[in-house]
Amino acid sequence: MTSPLSPEYESPREPRPTLSRQHSSGSLPVDDTTLSPKSPRADAFLSASTPDIAQSPLTPLPQRLKSSEIPGKGSYQRSSSVGTRSSSPAPFAGNFDEPRQIILGSFAPRVSVYASVDTEEFVQGKGFNEGFRELLRPYGERIPGKVVARDSVGASKTWEDFGIRIVGPDDGQPYRTPSAEIGRSVNGRTSGPRDSTSSAGNSSSPFEKLMDHHLRTEEIGARSQHNGHIDSYSNAQRSPRTSSTVYPLYLRKFLSSMLMVPYETFCHPVACIIAVSSRNPSPIETLRQLYNQSGRRIPAFVGPEYLRYYVLIHDEEQDDITKSTALFDLMKRHFGLHCHLLRLRSSHCVQSDDDSIEVPPSYWLTAEDDLSQISIIDYDPDNPSSHYIFDSDASAIRSFLREMVTQSIVPFMENRIMTWNDQVASRRRGLSGRFISLSKRFTAFGSSRSSSSPSSSSSSPSTNTNYDPHLGIYPSSTPEATMRTLADYAFMLRDFRLAYTTYDVLRTDFAHDKAWAYHASANEMSALSYLLIPPTSPSARPSRPTEAVTQMLDTATYSYLTRCSLPFGAIRTLTLALELLLHHHHSPRNNNTPSSTQAAHHGAKLLELNILTPLSQAFLTERIIHCYDQSPPFSKHHKQHKRQTALWTLLSASTWLRIDKPTQARRQLAEARRLYAELSSTSTSTSTSTSTSTAQQLPAESMFPFWTELERKLGPAAGPSMENEEGGEEEGGGQGLALLEPGLGSMIQTQVETERLNEVSVPPLSPRTVEARGDPLGLGAELRSGDGRGDGFE
Amino acid sequence: MSYYFTIINTRDAPLFELEFGTSKAGGDGAARFSPEARAMNPFIVHSSLDIVDELRWGKDAMYLKRIDQFSSSHISTFLTPTSIRFMLLHLPHPPNLAPAFIPSPGSYPPFTPYTSNPLSSSTSSASSSSTFKSSTSGAGSIANNPASPQTEEAIRLFFWDVFEVWIKATMNPFQSMEKVLGSPVFKQRVLGAGRKYL
Known part of the structure; x- marks a missing residue:
């Protein structure tokens, strides 16, 4: 688009569409602040965008975008996340799968799409059945090139990996199936739909199904590696401790199931795209209708004050460009600067076409959508598993999204942050704000003391607090809700310092109002934003000990x-805390406890809460192993927490076994055997045992029953007819490891053989052990109970 | 409260293992570990040796107090001058005495064989609400609270008694410091100390 960089952009006029006047009347007085043309921010954006993008959009697109396409391409594509897809292995881009990157990516601004009927028809003609948002979605997840955002102190930061999430207008709204299904209902106190998903059996929820699919794919990957096909999937960077490669996917899918809830605004739309095509007979009228829709189709607790971005899609093949240009000029006059003319070809592109390129997969689909895609692929292998579009279309979409993000969305959010920070937050933080909150507290205290009956006490707080205890929300126009939005915007633009201070103020306010869901969320986010504050500037870090973080968590x-029965929130809190602490090497040491150990403690806490499905337990156990593995070495030759690592590896083996995943269980058992053997070779070298059996290498004789039971369940439990198959599979796993780590692989290989020996000659057990051997894992009962999880193990 | 007591030598091998239950407050002195928990105990204690390794150089006292926790089982340690470690695993809610875990349809098995305590409300900053006070009263009894000073003191006395017996046992010229202690008298004495203090 010509506009934003042309002189028009510098007009001091508020870039709000004229239409929005009717809606902005009852809202916060923030509209009159504009993007000042003289602000250095505008310059920053001018320099950030490449000069070729600044050209007129009316010139042919392909040449223009070659340059901006390159930086995105290599780092965006990833080794195929869906193993059955036959897409060529793309270069694995360093940190794309880093948990920290996933976490940052998951809190991306949501942009909802309102497209007119003719637009949807146009896009469906190109082969995208879900319409315009499906076409935009994969490109929005990763905006090519750098995105510059300014923080509250005016320092600009550059992000290479900025993205937005393109959603449909109704996506993520709570009346869809709640995807907290990995959280179990606690004490049965959950809402109806969530109960139904959990009672339907854990194997049937989409999330579990999807993970199951990927775990199987991982097994296939390991096996095909054995056959000599080293595909990129298994070649991905595995941690030396052979943790599951599915974990990044698990984390991503878990985080992508966030819902639109009142107490946090991450899933509320930051902006919406209102799209109309050149085929429309009355485009301006349609845009007007769509605009009205965008105010009505959101839940009441979502503030209607978000950015509207208007897009005109021009059909390159059938429509006249001069007409479209004229219409676009009209749009700009009506709606202001947030407009774009997107030129697309209308014909359906197939792979054999000249300049066809594959549409990249989108990584942030919810589990349900992802699963339906996979099932389509599995059902019909001839079906083209991925879409193709013309190269020119792809570059047009990329440049459109980049322009929208860098010139509209990010400035809009910065503008909001600045305004709210000035008008709401600083007033609250200042001296008078303290007085206000103090006096509020006093009056509340007095009223609660004077009124003994619960009915009057529930009605009296409404006079001095903005919280609505019946609906459980703060209306979107109250200072509390505004500050929460401010903090979330700051978090999304990665100004974690501002986010932290704001959440910190909110925590106490919410606790005082007994807005528990808000309280929980503010505590969670303040801990997370504290952990995310970059360590480069030690002076900027608020001087709070990590104990405070632990307490917030x-x-x-x-x-x-306990207060809100929201297991999803609890799981997210502790999972993310684990990930962030794990990579938080700069934390001031607290009682000599390294942060990775703290991370492991949070993980163990989450396991104890007993709200995870067995599958999530298995993943989390692997992460705890990773945590202990990361702890700094005690001395040069002595690794800290080696015994803990060994314990959790063993627990992980039994967890995998519990959910009927013998491949993963075998891998962990082999690892545990190696660890315990290492431990005993360094400490119990004088052991009198002369047997070479690996079980004998355990430090204590009383450990045998657990171990042998585990081995029995994994190994020879299958009948003699199954034995060959089982053995072959085992060997496959061993070989796969051998390719990764030659030394370790051969070690495991020999241990696999010793395991076979064990199968033949069970080590002599003391009478006590035999007695305890009945069923130490409690697995037998589970298998026999026939709940569908234990099939194949009898 | 159920106890699993073990003496571990400098090479991480157990020299002595014993399970017993509380004799206070009407307890019959029998351990009430579930079979799963019983199989897990040695692994838990073994992994806590990591924590002992961390703490042993920083503290003067031989009694290291409660050093570790796995799910609801706690581990206390006593370190002899010769780096032999007395480890005591104590589980406050034996599974068959704790409120039974009633599996509702569609629920998942707990991760550990140990029952977990109800989430304590002491962590919350504003636990003024009256509805949550009742939930914590279940774990209130002092004898069952592994973190209380009373428990700590009782375990200290127990450890010192065992230490005394252990010195006598290892002064036997036919007994090596690094060899398994099979003496029935020693076992009786440890059980006696357990009855007396725990």
Whole structure:
């Protein structure tokens, strides 16, 4: 688009569409602040965008975008996440799968799409059945090139991996199936639909199904590696401790199931795209209708004050460009600067076409959508598993999204942050704000003391607090809701310092109002944003000990779980805390406890809460192993927490076994055997045992029953007819490891053989052990109970 | 409260293992570990040796107090001058005495064989609400609270008694410091100390 960089952009006029006047009347007085043309921010954006993008959009697109396409391409594509897809292995881009990157990516601004009927028809003609948002979605997840955002102190930061999430207008709204299904209902106190998903059996929820699919794919990957096909999937960077490669996917799918809830605004739309095509007979009228829709189709607790972005899609093949240009000029006059003319070809592109390129897969689909895609692929292998579009279309979409993000969405959010920070937050933070909150507290205290009956006490707080205890929300226009939005915007633009201070203020306010869901969320986010504050500037870090973080996390977990019955929130809190602490090497040491150990403690806490499905337990156990594995070495030759690592590896083996995943269980058991053997070779070298059996290498004789039971379940439990197959599979796993780590692989290989020996000659057990051997894992009962999980193990 | 007591030598091998239950407050002195928990105990204690390794150089006292926790089982340690470690695993809610875990349809098995305590409300900053006070009263009894000073003191006395017996046992010229202690007298004495203090 010509506009934003042309002189028009510098007009001091508020870039709001004229149409929005009717809606902005009852809202916060923030509209009159504009993007000042003289602000250095505008310059920053001018320099950030490449000069070729600044050209007129009316010139042919392909040449223009070659340059901006390149930086995105290599790092965006990833080794195929769906193993059955036959897409060529793309170069694995360093940190794309880093948990920290996933976490940052998951809190991306949501942009909802309102497209007119003719637009949807146009896009469906190109082969995208879900319409315009399906076409945009994969490109929005990763905006090519750098995106510059300014923080509250005016320092600009550049992000290479910025993205937005393109959603449909109704996506993520709570009346869809709640995807907290990995959280189990606690004490049965959950809402109806969630109960139904959990009672339907854990194997049937989309999330579990999807993970199951990928775990199987991982097994196939390991096996095909054995056959000599080293595909990129298994070649991905595995941690030396052979943790599951599915984990990044698990984390991503878990985080992509966030819902639109009142107490946090991450899933509320930051902007919406209102699209109309050149085929429309009355485009301006349609845009007007869509605009009205965009105010009505959101839940009441979502503030209607978000950015509207208007797009005209021009059909390159059938429509006249001069007409479209004229219409576009009209649009700009009506709606202001947030407009774009997107030129697309209308014909359906197939792979054999000249300049066809594959549409990249989108990584942030919800589990349900992802699963339906996979099932389509599995059902019909001839079906083209991926879409193709023309190269020119792809570059047009990329440049459109980049322009929208860098010139409209990010400035809009910065503008909001600045305004709210000035008008709401600083007033609250200042001296008078303290007085206000103090006096509020006093009056509330007095009223609660004077009124003994619960009915009057529930009505009296409404006079001095903005919280609506019946609906459980703060209306979107209250200072509390505004500050929450401010903090979330700051978090999404990665100004974690501002986010932290704002959440910190909100925590106490919400606790005082007994808005527990808000309270939990504010505690969670303040802990997370504290952990995300970059360590480069030690002076900028608020001087709070990490004990405070632990306490915030505990409070968040308790509020989520006990007060609000929101297991999803509790799981997210502790999972993300684990990931962030794990990579938080700069934390001031607290009682000599390294942060990775703290991470492991949070993980263990989450396991104890007993809200995870067995599958999530298995993944989390692997992460805890990773945590202990990361702890700094005790001395040069002595690794800290080696015994803990060994314990959790063993637990992980038994967890995988519990959910009927023998491949993963075998891998972990082999690892545990190696660890315990290492431990005993360094410490119990004088052991009198002369047997070479690996079980004998355990430090204590009383450990045998657990171990042998595990081995029995994994190994020879299958009948003699199954034995060959089982053995072959085992060997496959061993070989796969051998390719990854030659030394370790051969070690495991020999151990696999010793395991076979064990199968033949069970080590002598003391009478006590035999007695205890009945069923130490409690697996037999589970298998026999026939709940569908244990099939194949009898 | 159920106890699993073990003496671990410098090479991480157990020299002595014993399970017993509380004799206070009407307890019959029998351990009430579930079979799963019983199989897990040695692994838990073994992994806590990591924590002992961390703490042993920083503290003067031989009694290291409660050092670790796995799910609801706690581990206390006593370190002899010769780096022999007395480890005591104590589980406050034996599974068959704790409120039974009633599996509702569609629920998942707990991760550990140990029952977990109800989430304590002491972590929350504003636990003024009256509805949550009742939930914590279940774990209130002092004898069952592994973190209380009373428990700590009782375990200290127990450890010192065992230490005394252990010195006598290892002064036997036919007994090596690094060999398994099979003496029935020693076992009786440890059980006696357990009855007396725990």
